[in-house]
Amino acid sequence: MATFDTTKQEFKDNYKLLIGSVVPRPIAVVSTINEDGTSNIAPFSFFTVVSANPMIIGFTPMIRSSDGEQKDTLKNILRQKEFVVNFVTKHNYEKVNLCSTELPHGESEFDFAKLTELDSEVVTPKRMKESPIHFECKFRDSLSYGDVPGTGTFVTGEVVRVHxxxxxxxEGRIDQDKYAPIGRGAGNDWIVCDHRVQIERLMKAQIQK
Ligand SMILES: Cc1cc2nc3c(=O)[nH]c(=O)nc-3n(C[C@H](O)[C@H](O)[C@H](O)COP(=O)(O)O)c2cc1C
Incomplete structure (x- = not known):
């Protein structure tokens, strides 16, 4: 078995181990408001559920490798304190891929990826019409692990509206076949989550019942 000392090797090599091991990763397509009031949208697969009560999710924008800067999504959330999480399906992933393009400041990824903006109910950032589920979120906290390329800042938000x-x-559940979610794999892989297996847990009533 190969063993890697992650404290000694380049972050890019650790990154390959991370994204090849932690699969499939859910993808948050996060929309925010730029300083000039325009919309920004980008996908993040370092994304997870944090708490059900209160309802909190978290994701991790990393310092950009190309210029060592914070990503616009992070800057926007730290300034404006709101964001929307949109979701990836078999029907929208190609457009979502396009909206991860690093565009010159001021150019909208919504326009570039031909995505449609929808007003939110309680937050200013827009929802992405092509997503069948939207979480409107209020920023809760952030935890930065440094400021060099590849370093993450974990951002959490309280989900205040779900559409x-x-x-x-x-009956209050989300039909997984109709939803057709897609996750992120290693490299350029996207994983269609259309093969499920079911197994009962050996315990009494749980919230999933
Ligand atoms: C499927 C997918 C998942 C991604 N996940 C992340 C991630 O978890 N963290 C990150 O920093 N960048 C991630 N990226 C890259 C960002 O989407 C990309 O850097 C984007 O341009 C950031 O936009 P912003 O500067 O407007 O925030 C991902 C890209 C794709 C296509």
Whole structure:
């Protein structure tokens, strides 16, 4: 078995081990408001659920390798304190990939990726119409692990509104076949989550019942 001393090797080599091991990763497509009031949107696969009560999610923008700067998403959230998480499906992932392009400041990824902006109910950042689920979030806290390329800042947000397409809903649950979610794999892999197996847990009533 190969062993890697992650404290001694380049971050790019650690990155390959991370993204090849932690799969599939859910993807948050995060929309925020730029300083000039325009919309910004970008995908983040370092994304997870943090708390159900209160309802909190978290994701990690890393310091950009190309210029050593914080990503616009992080700057916008730290300034404006709100964001929307949109989700990736079989029907929108190609457009989501396009919106990860680093565009010159002021150019909208919504326009570039031909994504449609929808007003939110309680936050200023827009929802992405092509996503069947939207989480409107208020910034809770952030934890930065440094300021060199590849360093993450974990950002959490409280989900204050959830919007779900009617046709996906079945008595408060989300129909996974209709949803057709996609996760992130290693390299340029996207993983279609359309093969599920079911197994009962050996315990009494749980919230998933
Ligand atoms: C599927 C996918 C997942 C990504 N996940 C992350 C991530 O977790 N963290 C990160 O810093 N960048 C991630 N990126 C790259 C960002 O989306 C990209 O740097 C984007 O331009 C950032 O935009 P911003 O500067 O407007 O925030 C990902 C890209 C793709 C296509």
């Amino acid at each position: 779900v397409e009617d046709e996906l809903l079945d």
